[in-house]
Amino acid sequence: MPKVTWIQPSGEKVTADVPAGHNLMEAAVANNVPGVIGECGGCLSCATCHVYVDAEWSDRAGPPGEMENDMLEVTAAERRGTSRLSCQLIAGDALDGIVLHVPQA
């Protein structure tokens, strides 16, 4: 299974195996990663699953989609070039090993 690592602002890390096809918001919730909420269940309505993709992985993760881009305009934490909504990142071979930084709450 693809591996995903979340890093908290404190430096605390969680690494988990995520079933291919699952989105990385639901993976974060399933693995009890603080700071990734996912109120809307992953339907691009709430922006509570905002993460910063690690610079090493940013190109592979790609840019946000059109609607995601709009939702990212007003996340709780500041938007950066590597900002994504993690419900739109899908676990799979292409992102095996991806590192995500959870924004400061």
Place this chain on the structure above:
Amino acid sequence: MGGDVVIIGGGQAAASCAAKLRALGYGGTVTIVAAEPVLPYQRPPLSKKYVAGELERERLLIRPADWYVEQNVKVERGVAASAIDPARRRVSLADGRTLSYDSLVLATGARPRQLPAAIGGDLPGLLTMRDLADADRLAPDLKPARRLLVVGGGYIGLEAAAVAAGKGLTVTVIEAAPRILQRVAATPTSDYFRALHQRHGVDIREGISLVRLIARDDRAGGAELGDGTTIEADIVLVGIGVLPNDDLARAAGLGVENGILVDGSCRTSEARIYAAGDCASLLWQNERIRLESVQNAIDQGEHVAKVIMGETADYDPRPWFWSDQYDVKLQIAGLNRGYDSVIQRAGSRTGSQSVWYYRQGQMIAVDAMNDALTYSIAKKVLEMGHSIPPEQAGDASIDLKPWLKA
């Protein structure tokens, strides 16, 4: 901190409260009493992706089964609570057991309002949309050429209508009020969704009374309407709102009035008993309201956990809602309760639009259709306690982003 927390109800508010208790380091027991035989799951997808067969059952779960083991949260599944004894701090379960508590959380949710039996509300085969079991009953019937009659033009009914129309069913929605969504939205929003459904072939009949549901082969099979016409259907779904599950609280002597009355700390009239989610009646701008939303279930459930852990600040709801129908996403920021004027704003893309609600000149809510940017700005501005004047909101040539820095 130790002690026993019992949470009655197995939905989003219950799961959020339990998770927050553990996240805050609560060291006592946490027991969720869930009447349904499943772990807490997300309800919003039921009438959308789940019933359409686009989301597996396991992915509806708010947390996977392992999580409850790791976090030492016990879930009593398939057993209802039957009584609360506040004096002895005990909950009786339907299977005869009793649980003791130091803190009790009522997260009992709501149930679909039923049509009176006198007009066929008790006919076999009649469907509602609230629980997993409801969605599982409807899903196998969503086949082309079948006829679905939806009684009630609210969000649940319209979402089910959208899924059914997408699956090739012949769909009719009847609404007693002059327009669909009348209870929850202004005319422009109703107009938008009426046109959307009509483009997908759904027959929307508004301002039409239901005389009675009719049976065919001893099952709900259609309706007799106030205009003298009759609609035949293979499936009849009733979506006419919900009622709070406050019977248990009432029987225990707690203050109840269209929901379980809570104060700013989410406390009921009994100090050790809290309520959260759809079942709770809270104070919002000096009025009693119930919020039927995931946002409130999560935030209020978490707030109860914080109060149990010593928080003294009041719960401050930031209401937002959403609905998905066809390729349209509706996002609602704020509460439009008591609005006295509305304005419309065209979005930057085809079909994107927003409807802004004002009360005495103050912006109170926005419905955004396929316009996430406007939704996001409006939500932030409302949370900051600011108000974008109608003449600016209504002028699509004015960029609203500067309001985020106001």
